[in-house]
Amino acid sequence: MALTVCDLQPRFPPSLRHKQSLSNARYVTFHFTLNRNLHLPLSPFLPTGSRLGDRRFHPVKFTSVDGLSIQNNPEHRELQQAHQNEELRERLRSLFETFRSILPGGSWWNLSGEYVDVVTASKPVTVWRALRRMWQLVANDRWVIFTAFSALILAAISEISIPHFLTASVFSAQSGDVMVFRRNVFLLVLFCVVSGICSGLRGCCFGIANMILVKRMRETLYSALLFQDISFFDTATVGELTSRLGADCQQVSRVIGNDLNLISRNVLQATGALIYLLILSWPLGLCTLAICSALAVILLRYGQYQKKSAKLTQELTATANEIAQETISLMRTVRVYGTEELELGRYKLWLEKLASISLRQSGAYGFWNLSFNTLYHSAQVVAVLIGGMSILAGRLTAEQLTKFILYGEWLIYSTWWVGDNISSLMQSVGASEKVFQLMDLMPSNQFISEGLKFQRLTGNIDFMNVSFYYPSRATVPVLQNVNLSMTPDEVVAIVGLSGSGKSTLVNLLLRLYEPTDELVLLQILIDGFPLKELDIKWLRERVGFVGQEPRLFRTDISSNIKYGCPRDVQQEDVELAAKEAFAHDFITSLPNGYKTVVDDDLLSGGQKQRIAIARAILRDPVILILDEATSALDAESEHNVKGVLRSVRNDSRTKRTVIVIAHRLSTIQAADRIVVMEGGQIVEIGSHRELLLKNGLYARLTRIQADAIA
Numbered sequence: 199m200a201l202t203v204c205d206l207q208p209r210f211p212p213s214l215r216h217k218q219s220l221s222n223a224r225y226v227t228f229h230f231t232l233n234r235n236l237h238l239p240l241s242p243f244l245p246t247g248s249r250l251g252d253r254r255f256h257p258v259k260f261t262s263v264d265g266l267s268i269q270n271n272p273e274h275r276e277l278q279q280a281h282q283n284e285e286l287r288e289r290l291r292s293l294f295e296t297f298r299s300i301l302p303g304g305s306w307w308n309l310s311g312e313y314v315d316v317v318t319a320s321k322p323v324t325v326w327r328a329l330r331r332m333w334q335l336v337a338n339d340r341w342v343i344f345t346a347f348s349a350l351i352l353a354a355i356s357e358i359s360i361p362h363f364l365t366a367s368v369f370s371a372q373s374g375d376v377m378v379f380r381r382n383v384f385l386l387v388l389f390c391v392v393s394g395i396c397s398g399l400r401g402c403c404f405g406i407a408n409m410i411l412v413k414r415m416r417e418t419l420y421s422a423l424l425f426q427d428i429s430f431f432d433t434a435t436v437g438e439l440t441s442r443l444g445a446d447c448q449q450v451s452r453v454i455g456n457d458l459n460l461i462s463r464n465v466l467q468a469t470g471a472l473i474y475l476l477i478l479s480w481p482l483g484l485c486t487l488a489i490c491s492a493l494a495v496i497l498l499r500y501g502q503y504q505k506k507s508a509k510l511t512q513e514l515t516a517t518a519n520e521i522a523q524e525t526i527s528l529m530r531t532v533r534v535y536g537t538e539e540l541e542l543g544r545y546k547l548w549l550e551k552l553a554s555i556s557l558r559q560s561g562a563y564g565f566w567n568l569s570f571n572t573l574y575h576s577a578q579v580v581a582v583l584i585g586g587m588s589i590l591a592g593r594l595t596a597e598q599l600t601k602f603i604l605y606g607e608w609l610i611y612s613t614w615w616v617g618d619n620i621s622s623l624m625q626s627v628g629a630s631e632k633v634f635q636l637m638d639l640m641p642s643n644q645f646i647s648e649g650l651k652f653q654r655l656t657g658n659i660d661f662m663n664v665s666f667y668y669p670s671r672a673t674v675p676v677l678q679n680v681n682l683s684m685t686p687d688e689v690v691a692i693v694g695l696s697g698s699g700k701s702t703l704v705n706l707l708l709r710l711y712e713p714t715d716e717l718v719l720l721q722i723l724i725d726g727f728p729l730k731e732l733d734i735k736w737l738r739e740r741v742g743f744v745g746q747e748p749r750l751f752r753t754d755i756s757s758n759i760k761y762g763c764p765r766d767v768q769q770e771d772v773e774l775a776a777k778e779a780f781a782h783d784f785i786t787s788l789p790n791g792y793k794t795v796v797d798d799d800l801l802s803g804g805q806k807q808r809i810a811i812a813r814a815i816l817r818d819p820v821i822l823i824l825d826e827a828t829s830a831l832d833a834e835s836e837h838n839v840k841g842v843l844r845s846v847r848n849d850s851r852t853k854r855t856v857i858v859i860a861h862r863l864s865t866i867q868a869a870d871r872i873v874v875m876e877g878g879q880i881v882e883i884g885s886h887r888e889l890l891l892k893n894g895l896y897a898r899l900t901r902i903q904a905d906a907i908a
């Protein structure tokens with residue numbers, strides 16, 4: 199194991215500072231937390247005697263001097279004793295520090311220090327703002343909310359009346375007043391029935407409102423994400439976004455169905471109980487109110503803490519998801535490089551952080567419960583004490599005190615419920631911050647305005663002095679002053695070293711990236727019109743694209759070939775396209791033929807490319823872009839497929855504009871023109887023969903590839 203000097207953190211008792219034996223020592227042994235002993239010269243670590251007692255030196259124990267163990271050497275026994283004393287003091291100090299830190303307000307509860315790195319700069323959402331946003335989402339179905347709240351009010355009034363009639367019934371029976379007893383029992387039964395029915399209705403309506411909220415929230419969020427620029431997906435990860443759509447939306451959904459429902463019910467009941475208590479006995483009522491106010495202050499602090507911890511939990515969950523998603527999607531690489539343990543460790547690290555937050559949340563919940571219980575029992579003791587004295591003084595009857603105790607209990611419990619649900623509400627509001635932030639993202643510029651659509655697209659393409667850099671790397675120019683024109687019926691091949699900007703050129707043509715400099719979109723012309731002015735959906739319907747690593751959806755082969763096809767197609771069309779892409783034979787050899795469900799992992803690279811090529815052929819595009827689209831095909835298939843791609847289009851009997859990006863230079867020799875790129879610039883243009891005669895980069899690359907084959 200390699201250890202650097204930074205790893206060496208010796209620990210010396212202060213008393214060693216003056217020991218001649220140590221000052222003269224040349225070698226010391228350090229016992230590491232790694233359970234390894236290392237003999238090292240003392241001097242580099244102890245340049246002056248004053249460093250010996252430095253408390254920053256923690257995890258390493260000083261065990262011997264010049265090879266003599268401190269334990270066995272009488273000369274050093276005193277040093278050992280001092281060392282042990284110091285260790286004990288250190289332990290006690292750390293125990294005391296730990297105890298102090300876990301008391302309310304202590305450093306252990308601080309969430310912003312250790313985890314500050316995961317808290318993103320999302321705009322804090324206040325409870326009102328979050329509720330307003332939620333209301334906007336469910337406003338169309340406001341009748342559900344209104345019904346729910348009406349039922350809630352009726353249920354609360356009924357429930358709060360029950361203890362009164364319960365006590366009144368008992369005491370009227372005791373007094374022998376039959377009429378009053380009958381009336382009280384009748385009202386008691388009535389309120390019980392109303393409370394039961396209304397509670398059921400309330401629960402059902404709030405449940406429906408909840409479902410509507412989650413659905414709309416997910417719809418809005420998903421639609422906001424789908425219309426983002428591709429550069430957004432370069433920075434946001436799949437794990438994070440799916441976490442927002444899944445867990446965070448679910449958490450936010452508790453607001454209506456659970457939190458608001460229970461908060462409203464309990465606030466109503468607590469208010470009713472308080473009024474009743476004040477009417478019964480105002481001194482007793484004020485005492486109970488004081489206890490409830492203390493409870494409310496504690497619950498407010500607790501709620502704020504829960505909001506903060508919920509936000510952290512949400513961020514940590516998203517990061518853990520991100521890691522799991524990345525590892526699972528790269529499982530083959532993980533397996534080949536044997537990094538399962540490493541990946542497990544990476545995941546566990548975030549789980550531990552999550553657990554640590556949960557621990558604090560549970561601790562805070564414990565403190566909250568402790569406060570509640572203490573205050574609850576204090577209220578009972580106060581009621582019995584003051585109430586009992588009032589009975590003795592003849593100012594209160596036993597019936598009144600019984601009612602008081604019942605309603606006092608009700609008030610405290612309602613306050614507790616409100617607190618509990620406010621903390622849950624705060625958690626949901628905390629979780630909503632990132633969700634609302636994503637929901638507020640404006641769609642990419644290309645979806646905002648509707649552009650031009652022509653009767654017919656011809657397929658003329660012009661790049662006029664185009665320079666471009668990716669938004670995520672604003673200082674690195676990827677394309678510089680690119681001038682290039684392509685005409686219909688032409689096959690243009692783009693070649694060049696890796697990273698020279700070939701794919702970027704077609705990314706811009708497909709408008710996958712919105713350049714920060716809008717001029718770029720005016721410098722790319724399609725049939726003489728700037729790309730910026732064209733309707734992008736209309737244009738994309740007329741473009742076929744096969745990328746370097748085609749991805750398939752987890753559905754049957756037929757649907758994968760039909761995917762995104764702008765016209766109605768029959769199964770025969772699908773099979774024809776598959777035949778032209780030389781995919782038909784392997785598809786029919788699969789167990790369910792065209793109905794075989796595939797995904798990215800169930801087919802070979804070449805088979806996936808053939809399906810992607812069939813998809814492009816089926817669209818019958820005016821402009822066809824092949825970015826390393828046949829790299830995984832065998833030579834014969836590649837030759838045949840290329841022929842088909844150049845062939846006559848179905849409708850207009852004209853050829854299409856074909857752009858081919860290829861590294862295998864032998865496959866593009868027949869192209870009408872070959873464009874050679876280097877460092878984001880076009881350095882050569884011409885036919886295969888012309889470029890060979892030029893003896894430039896293309897000729898050099900061709901020679902290198904020929905040598906490699908030879």
Ligand SMILES: Nc1ncnc2c1ncn2[C@@H]1O[C@H](COP(=O)(O)OP(=O)(O)OP(=O)(O)O)[C@@H](O)[C@H]1O
Pocket residue numbers: 432668670671676694695696697698699700701702703
């Ligand atoms: N999304 C992106 N964000 C930032 N930089 C990018 C992005 N995509 C590509 N680049 C950078 O732009 C440069 C050109 O990349 P591009 O993919 O166009 O090269 P290429 O010639 O197609 O390479 P290859 O032949 O390997 O596919 C590279 O330096 C690359 O790192």
